Amino acid sequence: xxxxxxxxxxxxxxxxxxxxxxxxxxxxxxxxxxxxxxxxxxxxxxxxxxxxxxxxxxxxxxxxxxxxxxxxxxxxxxxxxxxxxxxxxxxxxxxxxxxxxxxxxxxxxxxxxxxxxxxxxxxxxxxxxxxxxxxxxxxxxxxxxxxxxxxxxxxxxxxxxxxxxxxxxxxxxxxxxxxxxxxxxxx
Numbered sequence: 001x002x003x004x005x006x007x008x009x010x011x012x013x014x015x016x017x018x019x020x021x022x023x024x025x026x027x028x029x030x031x032x033x034x035x036x037x038x039x040x041x042x043x044x045x046x047x048x049x050x051x052x053x054x055x056x057x058x059x060x061x062x063x064x065x066x067x068x069x070x071x072x073x074x075x076x077x078x079x080x081x082x083x084x085x086x087x088x089x090x091x092x093x094x095x096x097x098x099x100x101x102x103x104x105x106x107x108x109x110x111x112x113x114x115x116x117x118x119x120x121x122x123x124x125x126x127x128x129x130x131x132x133x134x135x136x137x138x139x140x141x142x143x144x145x146x147x148x149x150x151x152x153x154x155x156x157x158x159x160x161x162x163x164x165x166x167x168x169x170x171x172x173x174x175x176x177x178x179x180x181x182x183x184x185x186x187x
Contacts, residue, residue, distance in 0.1 A: 026109040027102060030079045034106050037075035044070040072180070076173040079103035093158050100165045104172055111176035114183055121186045131182070142171045 068074060083099035084091055115135060122128040146167035153160040 024101065024105040026105040030083070030102055030106045031109065033079050033082055034075060034103075034110070037078045038072055041070055041072050041074060072177050073174065076107075076170060077103070079106055080169070093162055097158070097162050097165050100162075100169050104165065104169050107169065107173040107176050111172060111179060114176060114179040118179055118183045118186065121183065123186075138175050142168065142175075145171060 077100075080096065080099040080103045083102055084096060087095055087099070089095035115131070118131055119128055122131060146164050149167045150160050150164040153163055
């Protein structure tokens, strides 16, 4: 019964956070910062010394570390990091929640813009329906994942909010990058 109440509380928290995040407009400066990071990643030539060695456990891990900063996912949390130094309480838990919230808005904007472009470029109704189903399933996954992660924190509501917004940031950014890949495959 206690866990059921906790899940209900997490659901209410997510419901309360979702409209607030949906209303927030992505700031132009945050969108520009993310675009700059993604451009840096896309301009990377890929020739890191030692990356082309035959994989052994040590060289595989070393290669992954060398290339990690040149993956689009490396830009996740970039806007949050910038924001945390821009605002007065950016290093506090509530400040980090606000900064992560700002970044969620940027990734949501990117995801929605990319989704619209993907739907416009999809050549057949069957393909559009496939993307629509994928996105609906992802939304259900997002809500379930973040509710589950948030329910792990039962004492500190600020920490719970931090966990939930961090989950939403990570999941939304990764889905936006997946849609970016889908769109580039259609070109």
